[in-house]
Amino acid sequence: MTRCLDSEFYSRPTLAVARDLVGMRLVRTLVIGRETIKLAGKIVETEAYGAADDPASHARMGPTKRNAVMFGQTGRAYVYFTYGSHHCLNVSARSFDENAGAVLLRAIEPEEGVDTMKSLRRQETVSFIASGPGRLAQALAIEMSLNGLDMTSSKSGVHVEEGIRPRFVYATPRIGISRAVSRKWRFVDPSSAHLSRKVQIKV
């Protein structure tokens, strides 16, 4: 039995949590009638989002109905709907001296339940089946009803297990934002071929 990451793990600086989640294993448990389906994959890409001091964060203006989870207990699923068609999955994480924070899960390498992910995505191409926050959410059947879910329990439906982390991770600017572009708060597994975008290597 692999250890489920607990609130101690998530109650650390958001940046550290985002970095350390790379290499961990994201697990989604779907119960359909009498059947239990397990979907899982290695996290290969994350982004950290902070509080008032982070102009790119949903939490920058203070708590609202949408971002409330970022201000609550750590280790909770922060799910939001964006661009009118996509869900994104985050996990709340912060140290005690920060008042909001979350880590956006951007990409996994599918390991278990690949066929179910394909049918949820309506795609056959496996290489990018869960690469990109919208695709990841669709491949794992993430919806608004999961917002606020306790991810520190393996019974909740979504949790993260201990995994083998790479020796180091790349830190790059976050994707799709226009403020605080220079902050390198995106973390990727250097050896993964399943990233939502290729890492720009400086020459």
Place this chain on the structure above:
DNA sequence: CGCTCGATATTCT
């Protein structure tokens, strides 16, 4: 391959 554009909920101005 790379670029443009439409979809369209939620929040901000």
Place this chain on the structure above:
DNA sequence: GAATATCGAGCGA
């Protein structure tokens, strides 16, 4: 009214 933590279709080279 404008922007957005996105994706995929359509088009041209």
